[in-house]
Structures are given as structure tokens and as C-alpha cells.
Amino acid sequence: MGDWSLEQVREHIGTIRPLDTAAAQAAAAYLDRLTKPPGSLGKLEALAIQLAGITGEMKPVLTKKSVVVMAGDHGVCEEGVSAFPSEVTPQMVLNFLNGGAAVNVLARQAGADVQCVDIGVAVELTHERLLARNIRRGTANMAKGPAMSREEAVRSVLTGAEIAAELVRQGTQLFVTGEMGIGNTTPSAAILSVLSGRPPAETAGRGTGITDEKLLHKIQVLEQAIQINRPRADDPIDVLAKVGGLEIGGLAGLILGAAAQGRPVVIDGFISSAAAFIATAVNPAVLPYLIASHVSQESGHRLLLQELGLSPMLEMDMRLGEGTGGVLSLHLVDAACRIMQEMATFESAGVSGGAT
Ligand SMILES: O=C(O)c1ccc[n+]([C@@H]2O[C@H](COP(=O)([O-])O)[C@@H](O)[C@H]2O)c1
Numbered sequence: 001m002g003d004w005s006l007e008q009v010r011e012h013i014g015t016i017r018p019l020d021t022a023a024a025q026a027a028a029a030y031l032d033r034l035t036k037p038p039g040s041l042g043k044l045e046a047l048a049i050q051l052a053g054i055t056g057e058m059k060p061v062l063t064k065k066s067v068v069v070m071a072g073d074h075g076v077c078e079e080g081v082s083a084f085p086s087e088v089t090p091q092m093v094l095n096f097l098n099g100g101a102a103v104n105v106l107a108r109q110a111g112a113d114v115q116c117v118d119i120g121v122a123v124e125l126t127h128e129r130l131l132a133r134n135i136r137r138g139t140a141n142m143a144k145g146p147a148m149s150r151e152e153a154v155r156s157v158l159t160g161a162e163i164a165a166e167l168v169r170q171g172t173q174l175f176v177t178g179e180m181g182i183g184n185t186t187p188s189a190a191i192l193s194v195l196s197g198r199p200p201a202e203t204a205g206r207g208t209g210i211t212d213e214k215l216l217h218k219i220q221v222l223e224q225a226i227q228i229n230r231p232r233a234d235d236p237i238d239v240l241a242k243v244g245g246l247e248i249g250g251l252a253g254l255i256l257g258a259a260a261q262g263r264p265v266v267i268d269g270f271i272s273s274a275a276a277f278i279a280t281a282v283n284p285a286v287l288p289y290l291i292a293s294h295v296s297q298e299s300g301h302r303l304l305l306q307e308l309g310l311s312p313m314l315e316m317d318m319r320l321g322e323g324t325g326g327v328l329s330l331h332l333v334d335a336a337c338r339i340m341q342e343m344a345t346f347e348s349a350g351v352s353g354g355a356t
Pocket residue numbers: 081082083084179180181182183184185186206207208209268269270271272296297298301318319320321322
């Protein structure tokens with residue numbers, strides 16, 4: 001796997017079909033028959049059309065929704081780029097497994113299940129509900145050399161795609177991306193910088209809440225990591241290996257795998273969007289399957305969503321990650337589906353002036 005090309009990774013994950021344009025057109029026409037001025041439900045209408053195109057059904061019923069929280073640690077933390085210590089990563093994994101984190105609360109409220117994956121946590125973890133898929137115990141410090149080998153990067157992506165396939169076999173109809181990894185806004189900013197050509201000063205943010213002084217240092221660490229590793233912008237696997245993270249690779253694979261299985265994917269915050277950037281660089285066909293949930297407070301997130309061409313549903317000043325913005329937006333996904341299922345048409349309700 002160490003010598004796998006980008007094409008081999010893409011082919012291994014499988015074909016991603018274009019959306020069903022007939023179903024999307026039928027949904028758009030039906031929306032214009034519902035008792036409202038055409039287009040007046042705004043992004044809810046766009047979402048309903050997108051979901052019809054993805055599922056091939058004009059009125060999809062999405063009952064089984066899974067948020068996949070990928071956890072990994074980051075060697076670059078030794079440079080002092082986060083406000084919190086790396087121990088918090090495994091501690092929060094146990095919190096997810098015991099149902100006490102914000103993502104658990106919001107997922108319960110939205111009717112989604114939480115799947116927690118150890119793909120690269122630095123310490124050994126055991127728990128009956130943990131998906132134990134550890135590839136290595138945290139990345140190496142990307143300020144000094146590559147974060148991981150190409151083989152590990154490929155394995156992280158394929159692991160994510162396998163998890164998507166397994167969950168689809170278990171009935172998952174819609175995915176939400178989530179992650180946990182102290183330090184992971186640094187590799188996410190590095191990915192954004194390399195793939196967009198923007199300098200770290202524009203892509204780095206405060207993450208868990210670092211000071212002005214630490215932010216300047218984080219920018220220097222990012223500049224050094226990119227200079228030392230020289231990631232190739234035309235090869236997202238090279239970028240992932242040199243300046244990425246295991247949970248980011250896992251999420252990129254999950255996103256690609258979910259799309260290959262014909263399932264919509266709700267993208268959470270900055271780190272999840274960096275994974276989506278890697279995924280679209282591996283296979284641009286994934287893009288129509290993506291739903292941007294929110295724009296987080298991490299300063300580079302707006303730029304990242306612009307690079308992806310995605311318009312977020314919510315702006316809640318959140319910056320937690322875990323999949324929290326993603327599961328919060330599921331209420332809007334449900335709203336779009338219920339509009340299609342339950343609203344009356346001009347004809348059925350006897351309201352004048354509808355599209356003919
Ligand atoms: O999702 C976001 O936009 C987001 C923004 C800032 C921080 N986070 C979370 O905070 C951690 C990364 O922050 P940091 O400062 O340690 O790089 C990681 O566990 C993420 O889930 C997440």
C-alpha cells in the first residue's frame with residue numbers, strides 16, 4: 001500500500017455515481033406545486049432537491065443516521081499548538097462511549113447513533129462499543145518530518161471507506177462526520193494551505209482557544225511543516241501523509257465510501273471540511289453528496305467551505321468539532337424531508353395561483 005497511487009486508492013473505494021437528475025428534477029417540480037411561492041423555502045428546497053438526487057427518491061425517509069467520530073492524536077502537539085494536552089483525546093473518546101459528550105446529547109435529540117472510532121489515538125483504548133481500528137499511536141511531529149507514511153495514509157482512507165460500507169450494511173442511510181483530536185486544527189490548516197495555495201496566516205485559527213502569541217507560533221510551525229515536507233498539492237494522499245492526520249484520513253475515506261454507497265454525508269466543522277477537501281481531491285465526484293452543516297468559528301473554515309463551493313446551513317459560532325454542528329443540522333435535513341412528505345399542493349388544498 002506504501003506505493004499505491006492516487007488512482008489505485010480511488011479505484012479501490014469504487015465508482016461514485018452522479019446524482020439521479022430525474023429524481024432531482026421531479027423534486028424541484030413538486031416543490032413548485034406545494035402551497036408556497038416558488039423557492040420561498042430557500043436552502044430547505046435546495047436540500048430537498050439534493051437529497052432526491054442522492055437517494056433517487058422524491059420523498060426520501062432517512063431514519064437511520066450515524067455520526068462517525070474518528071479520533072486521533074498529533075505529534076505536532078509537542079510544538080505547543082493547542083490550548084489542551086493530548087491526554088484529552090482518549091479521555092473524550094471514553095466520554096463519547098459513555099454518552100456524555102455534547103455530540104451524544106445532540107445526536108440523541110436528532111435521532112442519530114454515535115459510532116466512535118480509534119483510528120490513531122496515542123494510548124491503548126478498550127471498550128465494547130469502540131470501533132478499534134488503530135493504525136498508529138498518533139502521528140509524528142510534522143514540523144520535523146512527515147506525519148505518517150504513505151502506507152499509513154492509504155490505510156486510514158481505506159479504513160474510513162470500510163467503516164462506511166459496514167455501517168451501510170447495518171442500515172445507515174445518512175452519515176455525519178465527527179472527529180476528536182487535540183492538535184488537529186493544525187494539520188487541517190496545513191491541508192487547506194497546500195490544496196488552496198493560501199499561506200498559513202490565512203488558514204490557521206485558534207482551535208481550542210489559543211492566545212495571540214500561540215497563534216503566531218502555530219503559523220510558524222505550519223510554515224515550517226510545509227517547507228520541510230514539501231507536500232505535493234496534486235496528490236492528496238501525499239498531503240495527508242506529510243501534513244495530515246489519521247482521523248482526517250479516516251474521515252476522507254468515510255466520505256468517499258459513503259458517496260460510493262450512494263449515501264448523503266453531512267460535513268461538520270473545520271477538520272471535517274479538511275477531510276472533505278482531501279476526499280474531493282481524491283475523487284471530485286464526491287462533491288454532490290456533501291451537505292455543509294455549519295460554518296464554525298475557526299477562522300479558516302469559511303475559506304475552506306468556499307474552496308469546496310459549499311454553502312453552510314447554520315452559523316452558530318460553534319467550534320467544538322465531534323460532529324456537533326453536523327448532528328445539530330439534522331433537524332433541518334428532517335425538515336426538508338417532511339416538507340416533501342407532508343405539505344399540501346395548491347391543487348389538494350384548493351389554494352389559487354400555483355404552478356400549472
Ligand atoms: O470543528 C471545528 O471547526 C473545530 C474548531 C476548533 C476546535 N475543534 C476541536 O478541538 C480540537 C482541535 O483543536 P486544537 O486547538 O487542539 O487544534 C479537536 O478535538 C476538534 O474536534 C473543532
